[in-house]
Amino acid sequence: MDYFTAKTFTLPELKGISAKNVEEHLKLYQGYVKFSNYIVGKMKELSLDSEKNAYELAELQRRFAFEHDGMKNHEIYFSQFEGGPAPLAEGGLMDAIKKDYGSYDAFLARLKAIAMTRGIGWMMLYYCSETGHLLTQWVEEQHVGHLYGPKLILALDMWEHSYVYDYPTSEKKKYVEAFFENLNWEKVVERFGK
Ligand SMILES: [Fe+2]
Structure with missing residues (x-):
């Protein structure tokens, strides 16, 4: 079974x-x-x-x-792509972002920078309900470095197979930009849970 x-x-x-x-x-x-x-x-x-x-x-x-x-x-x-792209509305997640990163733009720049980490893995965003803070992480492969406890709310696949048909490896930044253009933030808010 x-x-x-x-x-x-x-x-x-x-x-x-x-x-x-x-x-x-x-x-x-x-x-x-x-x-x-x-x-x-x-x-x-x-x-x-x-x-x-x-x-x-x-x-x-x-x-x-x-x-x-x-x-x-x-x-x-x-x-995260289901339903089509949707911006992040004001509310609990936006408040947490402003508290931890100062502004939405600074937060997004941070996520994009982590996504550019060399190697195969994932740019991850977690929410820790115990401390009320957002936590970013680079997860190697699929499993090395996952944070235990905080909830995974956003996951960006940075394995080359995610964009190999569309961009050369030297242009993976374009894939990162495309990911955020297509992201339905409502899905992230749902997992954030507030
Ligand atoms: Fe993948």
Whole structure:
């Protein structure tokens, strides 16, 4: 029995991110779902003789966060485009942004700068309800550096597969700009939860 099912997304036509790139990217997302299920199933099977299969079990367990978080990151990523682009309205999230970054423009510049981090990974924005602060993070691959506790509210995929059909790697800044042009901030506000 599968634990996880691939979600479908109702995506509008995006500006600066081609349908071809989105189509290929969705296939990669489905791969994370498939291999999350594969690891769960395989570990159950190998656990029937956990002593004999100790090495394989340990390696599968070690890779589980990569597949699982890869699945969850992409679900947030694609859902952020649903409904089409929408600006960030005044309210709780905007207030938190102004408190922590001074202005919306300064905040956006900070997010874009983090997105330009060298390497493969994600620019992440979290909200910590315990402290009332927004936290940014660069997550390596799919899973290394995720913050435990704060809620992930915005996820920008900076793996090259996100833009490989549209921009050369030296122009990934254009992809970052396109991402924010297409972002439906209402989805981010929903996850922020206030
Ligand atoms: Fe991706």
